[in-house]
Amino acid sequence: MSYHRSARRIYSIPVxxxxxxxxxxxxxxxxxxxxxxxxxxxxxxxxxxxxSVRINVFAxxxxxxxxxxxxxxxxxxxxxxxxxxxxxxxxxxxxxxETLGYAxxxxxxIALPDGGERIILLTDRxxxxxxxxxxxxAGADGQPSPLTALELRLSRSGRGxxxxxxxxxxxxxxxxxxxxxxxxxxxxxxxxxVVRVPGARTE
Numbered sequence: 466m467s468y469h470r471s472a473r474r475i476y477s478i479p480v481x482x483x484x485x486x487x488x489x490x491x492x493x494x495x496x497x498x499x500x501x502x503x504x505x506x507x508x509x510x511x512x513x514x515x516x517s518v519r520i521n522v523f524a525x526x527x528x529x530x531x532x533x534x535x536x537x538x539x540x541x542x543x544x545x546x547x548x549x550x551x552x553x554x555x556x557x558x559x560x561x562x563e564t565l566g567y568a569x570x571x572x573x574x575i576a577l578p579d580g581g582e583r584i585i586l587l588t589d590r591x592x593x594x595x596x597x598x599x600x601x602x603a604g605a606d607g608q609p610s611p612l613t614a615l616e617l618r619l620s621r622s623g624r625g626x627x628x629x630x631x632x633x634x635x636x637x638x639x640x641x642x643x644x645x646x647x648x649x650x651x652x653x654x655x656x657x658x659v660v661r662v663p664g665a666r667t668e
Contacts, residue, residue, distance in 0.1 A: 499523065500557075502662035503584075503617065505627055509653045513561075513593050513600035518656065520586065520615075522557035522572045534571055534587075534644060535637055543635065546644075547612050550589040559588060559615070563595040567613070573643045580621035585645055588613045592629075602632035602655055610635075616646045617659050627656030 503520040507513055526534075530553065537549040550570040557569035571587035591609040593599040599609045614635050619625035633652035638645040646652060 503659060504662060505617075505656040505659040507600065507655060508657040509603050509632075509655055511601050511603050511605075512598055516562055516600075519560040520557065520569075521560070522569065522584075522586070524556040524572065526556060526571050526573055528642075531571075531573060531643055535642070538635070538637060538644060543610060543612065546635070547589055550587060550612060557586070559586070559592065559613075561592060563593070565595045567592060567595075571644065575641050575643070581619050581625070583641075583645075584617040584619065585643055586615045586617075587644065600629075600631060602629070602653065604653075605632055614644065614646060615656070616649060617656070618649075619659065619661060623661030623663070625659045626654045627659050628652045629655045631655060 555568040558566035614630040636647035
């Protein structure tokens with residue numbers, strides 16, 4: 466092979482890489498992905514107490530999908546809901562101290578009259594199961610559910626508390642047309658110091 470032919474091939478490599486990089490960048494018609502983040506600390510647990518939790522939501526479940534999940538739950542309860550959730554795309558993640566995160570399959574936000582909000586999230590696994598020690602609420606009996614529902618209640622300032630299906634049953638909030646936790650007010654707080662992280666970042 467001649468020197469000139471080799472040089473042409475060597476010089477062409479940066480050009481090819483540059484073209485590939487430009488092709489991978491978002492076009493002007495695409496907006497970057499917005500991520501809403503929340504942090505919290507687990508409380509009132511016999512397993513996993515005092516653990517830092519981070520929640521990232523990059524999409525809210527559509528009304529059509531909410532109807533599908535509600536219908537599945539009404540038909541055959543948690544087993545049917547779990548099947549529907551497991552086949553749906555991820556809309557975010559819950560991160561604990563474990564290396565792997567838990568994919569959120571359901572995320573819904575409801576504005577409250579006082580300027581606060583309810584945020585309802587579901588995963589298709591029990592939190593803590595990657596380490597084989599699922600989180601367990603103090604006083605909870607029996608085996609953990611194969612899925613986890615979380616409900617956050619935030620004030621106008623973006624601070625509040627959260628509860629989970631570890632100590633409250635999953636139900637349907639007919640008024641809000643969403644899955645939610647039953648008797649939220651009476652359930653123990655399992656996520657304290659919940660804070661919306663200021664400033665959404667993009668991916």
